[in-house]
Amino acid sequence: MRAALLSEGQFRIAELPEPTPKDDQVVLQVDACGICGTDHSLWQTPGLAPDTILGHEFAGRVIQTGRSVREWEEGDAAAVLPIPYCGRCELCNDNRPNLCRSGLLAMVGCGATPGALAERVSVPAAQLRRIPGNLDPARFALVEPLAVAQAAVELGRITAGTRVGILGLGPLGLFAGLIAKECGALVFGLDHRADRVRTAHSLGLGAFIADGVADERLHDLTLGGPEVVIEASGKEDAIDRAGSITRIGGRVVMVASYHAHSQIQPGHWVDRGISLLPSIAYAPQQFDEAMAMVSSQAIDVSRLVSSVHSLDEINEVFASFRVQTDQIKLLISPSS
Numbered sequence: 001m002r003a004a005l006l007s008e009g010q011f012r013i014a015e016l017p018e019p020t021p022k023d024d025q026v027v028l029q030v031d032a033c034g035i036c037g038t039d040h041s042l043w044q045t046p047g048l049a050p051d052t053i054l055g056h057e058f059a060g061r062v063i064q065t066g067r068s069v070r071e072w073e074e075g076d077a078a079a080v081l082p083i084p085y086c087g088r089c090e091l092c093n094d095n096r097p098n099l100c101r102s103g104l105l106a107m108v109g110c111g112a113t114p115g116a117l118a119e120r121v122s123v124p125a126a127q128l129r130r131i132p133g134n135l136d137p138a139r140f141a142l143v144e145p146l147a148v149a150q151a152a153v154e155l156g157r158i159t160a161g162t163r164v165g166i167l168g169l170g171p172l173g174l175f176a177g178l179i180a181k182e183c184g185a186l187v188f189g190l191d192h193r194a195d196r197v198r199t200a201h202s203l204g205l206g207a208f209i210a211d212g213v214a215d216e217r218l219h220d221l222t223l224g225g226p227e228v229v230i231e232a233s234g235k236e237d238a239i240d241r242a243g244s245i246t247r248i249g250g251r252v253v254m255v256a257s258y259h260a261h262s263q264i265q266p267g268h269w270v271d272r273g274i275s276l277l278p279s280i281a282y283a284p285q286q287f288d289e290a291m292a293m294v295s296s297q298a299i300d301v302s303r304l305v306s307s308v309h310s311l312d313e314i315n316e317v318f319a320s321f322r323v324q325t326d327q328i329k330l331l332i333s334p335s336s
């Protein structure tokens with residue numbers, strides 16, 4: 001099979017032996033695999049093992065099953081929950097599996113086990129989720145990032161009527177905005193880039209440029225500030241900004257990747273009773289909720305796919321990732 005092998009920041013396409021499933025595994029023919037900021041960070045991580053196969057947002061069809069797998073057969077379409085939660089640690093037992101260390105470390109396609117930037121991939125059958133009916137498996141590559149956004153929306157306790165501000169209109173900010181809107185929340189997104197604001201408008205979200213009057217405008221539109229701000233920009237100054245635009249007693253959910261130090265004025269947060277809630281990954285139920293959103297088309301994911309690329313274009317796709325900011329989701333179709 002063909003696969004994209006990553007070594008020292010460069011991909012090369014190679015022919016590898018076909019994966020063989022262990023007893024509890026299935027081999028999936030990959031229909032589509034999404035690329036996200038995590039992949040982009042791993043691409044630039046020094047010391048990643050040579051010939052790593054990335055790809056943790058994917059779906060496809062079963063082509064082979066291990067000896068003890070009964071519930072799947074050839075041709076079944078499935079999305080893959082890439083985190084193998086251990087189910088035994090204190091965090092799993094405390095209903096916070098999204099923090100399970102061994103689960104996150106062993107995530108499919110993040111270095112520990114081969115991912116889906118390959119024609120085929122072997123994964124434990126327990127991590128498969130069935131795609132109903134004749135729906136196109138490719139669109140289910142978006143379930144994983146939608147699950148990340150769903151977890152952030154749930155952590156913020158966003159429901160009908162909640163006033164929500166979103167900082168940063170990259171894929172996660174947009175997905176969280178769409179899910180919040182689907183819950184009946186009043187949503188406004190802010191971004192410094194006009195192309196991203198336009199993208200948000202095209203998806204039916206309220207959004208405007210994060211200029212000098214944006215915070216005041218958000219304050220007025222939400223009659224005193226949003227109860228919940230989802231910080232999806234990852235910018236150093238965004239955390240304190242999120243705290244200051246949130247309504248008294250409200251919540252800030254952090255769902256971006258953060259690589260730099262950030263200063264905040266703790267007194268403002270304490271005085272105004274603002275909670276800061278870090279959102280990382282998702283629980284299995286949240287992945288299943290995202291599956292249901294895609295299956296029912298409550299979220300129309302076809303509008304979220306900006307482009308589909310072949311495996312051969314992988315170096316160009318990663319090089320353009322941070323440049324083409326109007327792109328929502330990029331998919332790789334490894335078998336095309």
Ligand SMILES: [Zn+2]
Nearest residue numbers: 036038057145
């Ligand atoms: Zn991802």
Ligand SMILES: [Zn+2]
Nearest residue numbers: 086089092100
């Ligand atoms: Zn665990």
